[in-house]
Amino acid sequence: FxxxxxxxxxxxxxxxxxxxxxxxxxxxxxPSPMARVAMNEHVNTSNRYNWDLYPELIDAIARKNNLTPGYILLGAGSTEVLDLTSRLAALNKGSFVMSLPTYPFWSATLENLGLKKISVPLTADKKNDLPAMLNAIQPDTQLVYLCNPNNPTGTICKHDELVHFIQEASKKAWVLVDEAYIDFTSEQSLSHLVSENKKLVIARTFSKIYGLAGARVGYAMANPDTIELLSRMQSWPNGGISVVSAAAALASLKDExxxxxxxxxxxxxxxxxxxxxxxxxxxxxxxxxxxxxxxxxxxxxxxxxxxxxxxxxxxxxxxxxxxxxxxxxxxxxxxxxxxxxxxxxxx
Ligand code: PLP
Missing domain, CATH: 3.90.1150.10 (Aspartate Aminotransferase, domain 1)
Known part of the structure; x- marks a missing residue:
């Protein structure tokens, strides 16, 4: 292991x-002042599964990202999205590609599911080396992970270069783009690509700019066919998010x-x-x-x-x-x- x-x-x-x-x-x-109020309110309904809250949250997330609800899957933090995508990619064995250094707290799972890690050094100015990552893809590569902005270096790649990278990489493997920190930039998300591209999964989180790290709320944006495949890897519909946390996320989206x-x-x-x-x-x-x-x-x-x-x-x-x-x-x-x-x- x-x-x-x-x-x-x-x-x-x-x-x-x-x-x-x-x-x-x-x-x-x-957390935001509005999230704190919502969390307090929902403590009292925590005896119920409260199924209504999750579609409401999905709806709000979809609207925020100019998508429809079928493009969204909830998870307990973006980590659950990284895990689900790993499970999906690991249905076929082989390798996966990621930068070095990048965010690593999920990739041991993929290795333990039987995939071999291929690490690609960053450029001299500490950016993801997109051409080198494309070159590193092998015939048996099942997944390519890209963290943009990159953790730990805080760097971003140009949007048109990212679009090209995703077009090319997704011909050969699943592409998992981690946008945990995109809200701290004025950059455009890659979410506009998911309607055309069924091999792309974008992970987002409420843990960073929304201040809900301990509440554990994240989501995937992907083509509805891909969302369906991801949801088959997830036993509990909408992920392991508590009612209190879902209420916090919903309120946070309103607290601009x-x-x-x-x-x-x-x-x-x-x-x-x-x-x-x-x-x-x-x-x-x-x-x-x-x-x-x-x-x-x-x-x-x-x-x-x-x-x-x-x-x-x-x-x-x-x-x-x-x-x-x-x-x-x-x-x-x-x-x-x-x-x-x-x-x-x-x-
Ligand atoms: N992705 C990146 C790049 C991160 O830095 C982190 C946490 O630090 C995560 C994902 C996981 O965050 P969470 O599971 O809290 O959404």
Whole structure:
């Protein structure tokens, strides 16, 4: 069995009231005020399955994405969508293609279902290398995973290049596009391709800009024929989403002010952090997300010891070559504390 990385184990080790959580790209401001009210209300109806709520949520998601409900499948976080697509792809054995580094917390499942991983390094500027990914596809490749914007690097690819990539890759395999962070950009989603392309699955989440990571709500956008195939891999209709969480997601879609506010605050805190880190000779990759990828090659101190000393939870080294790491963009005051922690002049 391929080893499953566990973010949970790490969080258990590092809990604490004053902990500054800059590890998992959560929204530091959420859930939205409207979602909180809806969650409270639905606690009282949690004795019922409440089937009506799910079609209502699917409807709202479809409208938001200019699709009809047949194009949407709910899941407990986008992770359930990644799992379902993995199960579907693994009906035939062979290989799958993904970037290195990219978001990895699902691919061990695919390996354990019997598919061999083919990793494709990013470009020098830390973007998904689309031509190299196309070249890496083998006759036995069943799935190609693309995270756009990419986690951990925060980079995006141009829309027309993505469209070409999907057209080509989907002639040979399932294409799974993870748009967990697209709401932090002004980029167009690839959802307009799903009506024509039956081999494309797009994963989206309420965990990031909507601030519902712990509520576990995500969804797939795909052609209705593909949605039907995915739903055959899912025992519980509409996924493992509680009534309380479904109500929160529905309310969040209506709370546009909250989403706008998060977007703006994230941009401000991100610009501030990148500026300050670069003053400290820590080069950063321009980010389109709520996290920043940076290199510690010039940093003379033990960065991770500095974080620990200031009760800040960051991540680890992703690429040994160049000592690349990632930090989540929290509130501006959290980011000021991060800068204070790593600025030796301040110590
Ligand atoms: N995809 C990406 C790129 C992520 O970064 C994450 C979480 O950090 C997920 C998917 C999973 O999120 P969730 O299952 O909470 O929707």
């Amino acid at each position: 391929a080893e499953k990385p566990s973010p949970y184990a790490f969080h258990k080790l590092s809990s604490g009231e004053n902990l500054i959580r800059l590890r998992s790209n959560e929204n530091p401001y959420g 002010a909250f989403v706008k506010q998060t977007y703006t605050l994230n941009q401000e805190a991100r610009s501030f952090t990148i500026e300050q880190m670069e003053l400290l000779h820590i080069p950063c990759i321009p980010s389109h997300t709520n996290f920043i990828y940076f290199s510690l090659v010039n940093h003379q101190q033990d960065f991770f010891a500095q974080l620990k000393q200031h009760n800040i939870l960051g991540t680890d080294i992703y690429e040994k070559q160049g000592k690349w790491s990632r930090i989540t963009v929290g509130t501006i005051s959290e980011m000021q504390k991060l800068i204070n922690a790593i600025d030796t002049a301040h110590a």
